[in-house]
């Protein structure tokens with residue numbers, strides 16, 4: 001699927017993400033090195049650090065937040081209405097065209 005991701009410098013990237021590798025969006029961002037190493041995915045995708053926070057433009061493509069995600073976001077910085085933890089979003093074909101911006105560190 002094709003995703004549009006705006007990095008922390010404001011640069012827009014159009015990237016291809018595989019739906020058959022069990023990846024989540026945080027891992028995609030990491031594998032394309034869209035942010036410096038060590039600044040995303042600090043907790044390893046356990047919804048415990050918020051380093052993978054993103055702002056989602058087309059939220060209607062996503063499922064509801066799970067409880068862990070909701071709780072972590074309630075404690076995180078820079079949270080907006082459309083904040084999500086990208087480690088809690090599996091890459092699936094439903095997400096074709098998803099647009100998101102990586103939140104500040």
Ligand code: FES
Nearest residue numbers: 041043047050087
């Ligand atoms: Fe830690 Fe997503 S990687 S909350």
